[in-house]
Amino acid sequence: MSDFKSKTSISRRAFLKGGAAAACAVAGTSSVARAAAALEKGEPIATLLDISRCVACEECVYACRQSNADKYPKPEKPFPVMYPSRVPVMDWSDKTDIVDRLTPYNWLYIQTATVTVDGEEKEINIPRRCMHCVNPPCVKLCPWGAAKQFKNGISQIDSDICLGGSKCKQACPWKIPERQTGVGLYLDILPAFAGNGVMYKCDRCYQLIAEGKLPACVDACPENVQTxxxxxxxxxxxxxxxxxxNGYIYGEIENGGTNTIYVSPVPFDQLNKAVEKGNGKPHLDNVEDAMATGNNLARAMLLAPLAGVAAAFGRFYKISREKKSASGGDL
Incomplete structure (x- = not known):
């Protein structure tokens, strides 16, 4: 992932070859060609979700899980004891089959709202994952430099250098990232005092985009929900x-704008009242631009150079460990 730009410098022909079949159903070949051109230029790409079409078949959920299975955590047990116990243990390793909320092993789920429209009860299904904000606070406020954003709009948490301190979750207006304890760099450097794991969230299938293909959830949807x-x-x-x-839009201006754009036949404030919310189940409320506040702007400016140094150290440490391991030596 250190040279993501080179991996995503794909040709228009490659993108069309990888995604043409799905593209014809999802957005039309010309749309995918324009998406490919945007990727070549490093311009932001976004996803439009017409939730009036979603039937909650969960094809996207299972496609996401299959596509990203090799990225899921494999924790070491027993977990180190934290001193002080300020960062609680979060262990999902025996609950990997959960699909009704976001977890480190489930980066996309279907949120359902039952609402009344013109006297008729109607079910609206909303695929939920990371919103991939235009100006993501999870990236700007990560003190370790583990969260990053690429020119194409993807925000990603680098599991190789994340310490699991959950600053990204605290900064996220939707509280999207989830932690798994017992995995990551903290086990090597400060197992009793660091962040207690690694944070996980949707990364828009960057590995498929790099190969000129569509994200798994987009490709798998049989109802043409996503473009x-x-x-x-x-x-x-x-x-x-x-x-x-005669519908409504969510994601265009929320938190200063996101690259996940929902369109609904029902007002989102009405949906927000009807959906189940809580841990791993994000809201659909109005969200002001988190990075427009003076405190967050100042914090981001202070953190940027420190996070860069921390990320460089994390990568250096990881490479050193790999070299030592390959040679049979100790760090």
Missing amino acids: IGPRDEIIRKAHELAESM
Whole structure:
């Protein structure tokens, strides 16, 4: 992941070859071609989700799990004891089959709201994952430099250098990232005092995008719920769709804008009242721009150079450990 730009410098032909079949169903070949062009230029890409189409079949959920299974944590037990116990143990390793909320092993789930529209009860299903904010506070406020954002709009947590301190979760307006204890760099450097694991969330299948393919959830959806493309085009399509159904948009301005854009036939404040919320189950409330506040701006400016040094150290330490391990020596 250190040279993500080179991995995602894919040709338009490669993108079309990898995703053409799914693209015809999802967004049309021309949309995918424009998405490919945006990727080549390093421009942000976004996803439009027409939740009026979602039937909660969970094909996207299981496609996500299959595509990302090799990234899931494999914790070492017993876990180190933390002093002080300020960072609680979070262990999902015996609950990997859970699909009704976000966990370190489940980065996408279907949130359901039952609402009344014109006197008729209606079920709305909402695929939920990381919103991939335009200006992500999880990235800007990570003190270890483990969270990063690429030019194409993907925000990702580098599990190789994350210490699991959950600053990203605290900064996220939707509290998306989830921790797994007993895995990651903290086991090597400060197992009793560091962050107690690694944080996990959707990374938009960066490995598939790098190969010129669609994200697994987009590719697998049988109902054409999702469309991927350049953000400016996705925003335009979202407004056209909302106008055609007399609907509503979420994600365009929330938290300063995101790269996950929902369109619904039902107001999102009504959906927010109807969905189950809590740990691993994000809200659909209005969200002000977290990075527009003076405190967060100042904190981000102070953290940026420190996070860069910390991330460099983390990568150096990881490489050193790998070299020592390969040679049979000790660090």
